[in-house]
Amino acid sequence: MAAIYFSEAIVMKLNAIYIGDCIKILNKDIKANSIELIFADPPYNLSGNGLKWKGNKTGGDWHMVNEEWDKMTAPEYIIFTRKWIEGGYKVLKDNGSIYISCAYHNLAEVMIVLKQFNFKINNIIVWQKTNAMPNMTKRVFTHSTEFIVWAVKGKKWIFNYEELKNINPEKQKNGSLKQMRDVWAMSLVQGKERLKGANGRALHPTQKPEEVLKRIITASSNKGDTVLDPFLGSGTTAVIAKKLGRNWIGIEKNKKYADISEMRIKNTIYPSSLQTC
Numbered sequence: 001m002a003a004i005y006f007s008e009a010i011v012m013k014l015n016a017i018y019i020g021d022c023i024k025i026l027n028k029d030i031k032a033n034s035i036e037l038i039f040a041d042p043p044y045n046l047s048g049n050g051l052k053w054k055g056n057k058t059g060g061d062w063h064m065v066n067e068e069w070d071k072m073t074a075p076e077y078i079i080f081t082r083k084w085i086e087g088g089y090k091v092l093k094d095n096g097s098i099y100i101s102c103a104y105h106n107l108a109e110v111m112i113v114l115k116q117f118n119f120k121i122n123n124i125i126v127w128q129k130t131n132a133m134p135n136m137t138k139r140v141f142t143h144s145t146e147f148i149v150w151a152v153k154g155k156k157w158i159f160n161y162e163e164l165k166n167i168n169p170e171k172q173k174n175g176s177l178k179q180m181r182d183v184w185a186m187s188l189v190q191g192k193e194r195l196k197g198a199n200g201r202a203l204h205p206t207q208k209p210e211e212v213l214k215r216i217i218t219a220s221s222n223k224g225d226t227v228l229d230p231f232l233g234s235g236t237t238a239v240i241a242k243k244l245g246r247n248w249i250g251i252e253k254n255k256k257y258a259d260i261s262e263m264r265i266k267n268t269i270y271p272s273s274l275q276t277c
């Protein structure tokens, strides 16, 4: 599967998963100024209480994300955020974009660090989750949004405005194409798209909708460009990058999730119109 990109100092694997800590791998194994687009879905640092909801009607029992990789103190989390974004800054090309998935838990840290590195913030996309879980505490408004911060390193970023219009499901009143807005209404991953094990439980607790990645990769990269995901999880970014004819690099520290991604990517068909690229 892996093509190899040679440079004087680093032999960089394309279309491959690196297993390990993204902070080390970004610094050691990925060439500086080599990547057009980063999509990052980092730990939001929200795990801890292991809430469960048995008999949830929208897709079986619901278990709140409760993973070791998602538990840091507040000072640890800001240091972690700074280190991986610094690695991302190094590997991005001057026309490169970074999209970072956030919830209200980590939006502030991500924004502060992006500003410290002098990234220009282009949008904060709001993902309105149309099938958000009800709030069990009944003490706050029901959380139904996540955010995707789009930031750029230089002034010549890629933005495929017309292609986005073509894939925008929203239309003008007369049926004609419409600009893509920064509020995206779509459901949490469910049905056939949700990867599940033999016991019916999700194979990854935070699998992102393919539609989110389709919009981001279409917007900010071109065919043949390289898309990097430092927190690959179940491989959503790589799967969509492959479908859209982009090269991809995934980093994942959990071997079990890397294996799930590998299998999912292998089963993804590369469009025949792009076979010769």
Ligand SMILES: C[S@@+](CC[C@H](N)C(=O)[O-])C[C@H]1O[C@@H](n2cnc3c(N)ncnc32)[C@H](O)[C@@H]1O
Binding pocket: 020, 021, 022, 023, 041, 042, 043, 044, 069, 204, 206, 207, 208, 209, 230, 231, 232, 233, 234, 235, 236, 237, 251, 252, 253, 254, 257
């Ligand atoms: C929020 S999930 C990403 C989910 C992914 N977007 C998907 O669609 O499946 C974050 C992932 O990052 C991994 N991870 C956490 N810390 C990491 C680190 N320092 N380096 C690499 N991977 C890490 C976790 O194992 C987890 O699979």
